[in-house]
Amino acid sequence: NAGVMQNPRHLVRRRGQEARLRCSPMKGHSHVYWYRQLPEEGLKFMVYLQKENIIDESGMPKERFSAEFPKEGPSILRIQQVVRGDSAAYFCASSRDRDTNTGELFFGEGSRLTVL
């Protein structure tokens, strides 16, 4: 039973380019969460999605960032026109419907974005 799969694991972009990070939740999980971990900082919530719906995007920067979780395929976190401050580890987590309130999120191994 595969866990949460994220790719790419490492991504290097130059300023102004676009970054696309993908996340396939665990089998049977329909809730996806994206968190960002900046160097020397804790994990920060970005967005919570269910299939085809954004439920809570209160942690997403207002510009350049977007997320989707289509009916088919992985969830995608898209960062347009990247800047150096976007360099971070981006973690995806998933949960089953009933586990949402227990905090038992299953995390992927993260995608590490470096902006040159």
Place this chain on the structure above:
Amino acid sequence: EDQVTQSPEALRLQEGESSSLNCSYTVSGLRGLFWYRQDPGKGPEFLFTLYSAGEEKEKERLKATLTKKESFLHITAPKPEDSATYLCAVQALGGAQKLVFGQGTRLTINP
């Protein structure tokens, strides 16, 4: 604003030397407090959920406790494989699904 503060930032222990990690929190209404373990280059791994003051949970050499203002993660007779960063997070009442994490305590157990 919900907030989580963990102390110490880093802790070095000898194998077998027991200690405790602290997590202080402020939250409008607590739905749950969670402990995760994170190894270098990996994603966090769920350990415990605590819901109300006085609750305790145990797993191998780890025991988590909860009061109205803080939680402790007690580590008894640790082994080198317990070395990791331990993260504390809270989830607020009111339907919010997000977790608010502390910065973590980096624990090193020397053989």
